[in-house]
Amino acid sequence: MKRLKVNLKERSYDVVIGHGALNSLSDIVKKLDIGRDAFIVATPIIKALYGSRVRKQLKKAGCSCFFRLIPDSEKAKSVSICINILNELAAYDTKKRIFIVALGGGVTGDLAGFIASVYRRGIPYIQIPTTLLSQVDSAVGGKVAIDLSVGKNLIGSFYQPRVVVSDISLLKSLPDSEIKNGLAEVVKYGLISDAEFFTYLEENYVNILKSKPEVLEHTILKCSKLKALVVEKDERDNKDIRIALNCGHTIGHAIEAAGGYSKYTHGEAVALGMVIEAGLACILKKLNPKVRTRLEVLLGAIGLPTRIEGVDLDNIMTAQEHDKKIISGVNRFVLPVKIGGVRVFDSIPTSKVRTALSERM
């Protein structure tokens, strides 16, 4: 089992990574001394799979447990569900010693973390990510949010968990498509900040797809470390450092939105986003086309899409122009300039963005 510290002064916390990490939950919660009443947010499937294990651990730590089930989709991040949960939390919170457990993937973590951030101006919460995507990405870093009808993640906070417990054995129950989904973000970490890790992925992606424990553990530890380094330098995303994590996401989000959030999964859209943004960097002569090819080959080998199908170019352009990363009416992209390095570009001509997209259609 590995332990990684995210250094954020009084908001510092550990990420505990390993096969069977969940078996330490009781000791972890006892040591943290974060409360006695656990309000656990999870989907019905995740509760069925891991609910009793989590409950057993928390009981051992002397905590009461209440499971709050949420829908297994982005709909869980609606304002109405959030408000309902806040009211239930207030009703359950009779002894003022409550804490929240986000047991699930990115949607669960976002919703439960946001609730923790605003209830009584912030109560403790812990993340137990159950997908590869959330273990390598969303569980670490404290970005939490819910959706407005006009756009995703429009209401949110920067609010760090008290611990992240990434148990690799939980990934066994994931369908292959979910592993691939997570791998898109994994490749992103190599692309934006670690050439050696990118090479490791080229050599080991098959073992990740096969869920080989030591390769998974190395991968999740590596991504968590890379993310922690970025978050430590720019916790609130206002120093042009954390924005590097958006590589592939500007175009990726636009593809997701233009496809009505049903045509492509988040991971698939990010894979497409990275390939197209790499293409855009090539058009701007900021990236060697050989790098784009390496990226494309790796994503393709994993089984992620590298060409857009069934989504209209104009719709993607419109969605991209509404993206929240557009500041003061000027577009902003984080583009790869080499394997392991990105740069921020402002005001890229729309025509070049369009060309980069059409190359992949």
Added chain:
Amino acid sequence: MKRLKVNLKERSYDVVIGHGALNSLSDIVKKLDIGRDAFIVATPIIKALYGSRVRKQLKKAGCSCFFRLIPDSEKAKSVSICINILNELAAYDTKKRIFIVALGGGVTGDLAGFIASVYRRGIPYIQIPTTLLSQVDSAVGGKVAIDLSVGKNLIGSFYQPRVVVSDISLLKSLPDSEIKNGLAEVVKYGLISDAEFFTYLEENYVNILKSKPEVLEHTILKCSKLKALVVEKDERDNKDIRIALNCGHTIGHAIEAAGGYSKYTHGEAVALGMVIEAGLACILKKLNPKVRTRLEVLLGAIGLPTRIEGVDLDNIMTAQEHDKKIISGVNRFVLPVKIGGVRVFDSIPTSKVRTALSERM
């Protein structure tokens, strides 16, 4: 005009205090460079009184203005109004250069500040407090919140404004009752942290009631300074320092709640709370009864109540036990131990709290 800096590292900001301070709004906003589209939250009365002055200043700074009117009561802090405003904000925010202006009293500041804290994980906001209570207390320090039906301020954040503009000339339009309301908090600052200021208030309260500009300016500057000192040491209220500001509020909130939020104003309830908590400190032999008498005389002279009428003792006890300052089932009080000093007391026997209350009925 006076300028006071609240030192909170990258979250530091100025409090600008003076007669006509609003006339500097244009320069202040330009210098801060916080955005170009002002989303101004205000009640209809406040908009009618100061809307055009604020609009003129913001236009001069090159900003567009949108006024969002809210009810003139605690109802404005409901979840449904908050969500409606967030949706309108998202619709108005087409160029991603929006900022929020809280133009009004404590309710306006709490609501508008909370919205600023969560919209896009936090956008800039400025406080223009228009009541004595908000100028001396709520506008400084970054505690913002809205209400759930089960309790006040249950959803909130710690989120600092980018500037506070306290224009003393705005207080001219306040009814006497509102000045008295604010004076309860003013007396609290003397009681908890500054014996000299307490004496100043004993000598000058009449001039405050008469809204004498130089006395008002001194008073608001002094209270803002005392609050800033506390907030600088304990921004997130987790070090047993900021809790000093709750002196008079544990009992005060219980009296407000037991009176259905209609029997006493916040200031009146805080005045009663201070007298009763001073009485409790006397019962515990932690305070010289002469100090309680000085406090009582000053509050009475101002015209604030020092005896409870028309609220049931049992209802107050019940409300007090539900107060959110009760931690892990143990009550917690901040009691005066001298003029200019308080201490935190845990687990005070219920019978003594009851005695302190009944002495004042």
